Amino acid sequence: MAYRWPERCATLFGKSLAMEKRMPTLLYSPTSPYARKVRVLIRECGLAKQIDEQTALPLDDPEALLAANPLGKVPALLLDDGSVLYDSRVICAWVAAQVAGHGDSGDAAHYWQAQRRAALAEGVIDASVALVMEGRRPSAQQSDYWIGRWRNAIARSLDVLDGEVDALHDQIDAITSAAALGHLDLRHGDLNWRDRRPALAVWFDAFSQRPSMQATVPG
Ligand SMILES: N[C@@H](CCC(=O)N[C@@H](CS)C(=O)NCC(=O)O)C(=O)O
Numbered sequence: 001m002a003y004r005w006p007e008r009c010a011t012l013f014g015k016s017l018a019m020e021k022r023m024p025t026l027l028y029s030p031t032s033p034y035a036r037k038v039r040v041l042i043r044e045c046g047l048a049k050q051i052d053e054q055t056a057l058p059l060d061d062p063e064a065l066l067a068a069n070p071l072g073k074v075p076a077l078l079l080d081d082g083s084v085l086y087d088s089r090v091i092c093a094w095v096a097a098q099v100a101g102h103g104d105s106g107d108a109a110h111y112w113q114a115q116r117r118a119a120l121a122e123g124v125i126d127a128s129v130a131l132v133m134e135g136r137r138p139s140a141q142q143s144d145y146w147i148g149r150w151r152n153a154i155a156r157s158l159d160v161l162d163g164e165v166d167a168l169h170d171q172i173d174a175i176t177s178a179a180a181l182g183h184l185d186l187r188h189g190d191l192n193w194r195d196r197r198p199a200l201a202v203w204f205d206a207f208s209q210r211p212s213m214q215a216t217v218p219g
Contacts, residue, residue: 022080023050023051023052023080024050024051024052024077024078024079024080025051025052025053025054025077025078026038026039026042026051026052026053026054026075026076026077026078026091027054027055027056027064027065027068027069027074027075027076027077027078028053028054028055028056028074028075029055029056029057029058029074030055032058032074032075034073034074034075034087034088035074035075035088037088037092038075038077038088038091038092038095039053039075041092041095041096042095045095045096045099047095047099051077056074056076058072058073058074066156068084068086069084069086069120070120070153070156070157070159070160071086071087071120071123071124071127071153071156071157072149072152072153072156073086073087073123073153075087075088075091076091077091077094081109083109083112083113083116084116085112085115085116086116086119086120087119087122087123089119090112090115090116090118090119093115094112094115113167114167114171114172114173115172115173117161117164117167117168117173117176117177118171118172118173118176118177120157120160120161120173121157121161121173121176121177121179121180122176122180123153123157124153124154124157124158124161124177124180124184125176125179125180125183127150127151127153127154127157128150128154128180128183128184128187128188129183130146130150131147131150131151131187131188132187134146134147134150151191154184154188154191154193155191158193158197158200159196159197161177161197161200162196162197162198162199162200165199165200165203168203168207174207177204178204178207178208178213181193181200181204182208182213182217182218183218186218
């Protein structure tokens with residue numbers, strides 16, 4: 001593979017991380033292929049010494065992981081400014097961008113947080129669809145354990161989105177959030193997601209008026 005990144009890492013990424021900043025920390029599980037992808041990329045970039053790695057087994061619901069990623073999934077990357085990135089695609093893109101020398105400005109931080117928020121909303125969609133699929137299996141075969149995990153992941157993630165609602169404008173994170181909330185309304189009215197999340201409810205009702213949303217109402 002013709003990776004040219006390691007050379008650039010030493011001058012760009014390596015320098016900025018090695019100076020006064022704390023090291024980013026990757027929360028990972030040793031068996032997760034999503035985490036492995038990130039860990040391989042980190043090594044291909046020559047960044048193994050600049051990114052700390054800590055084991056977090058998602059099915060144990062470690063507090064640090066739930067605080068970092070309300071979806072309760074690995075990998076998650078804790079950045080030195082206290083912000084977090086997930087999922088694996090976002091982390092990989094961030095690593096590549098650091099190496100390419102993009103990624104240290106305030107605009108970049110906004111961009112990465114929007115990508116992270118889009119991954120969060122996508123995780124809500126994944127869990128919402130998984131719940132529907134599980135509900136279509138014979139009831140004796142349905143897993144209370146997974147239904148509980150998905151419902152909890154949705155609840156935690158919506159709490160976070162509710163707290164970040166001011167950042168939802170017309171980017172991919174907003175669109176993905178709207179698609180997620182629309183699916184919850186369509187399939188999981190029993191979750192009453194608007195209860196306890198008034199800001200997100202107001203935001204969604206306004207966003208739902210956009211012609212693009214009106215033209216794509218599921219049905
Ligand atoms: N789309 C996510 C998927 C991550 C994922 O599903 N990780 C698994 C481990 S392989 C996990 O943490 N599962 C816990 C759960 O589903 O509750 C990514 O690309 O990072």
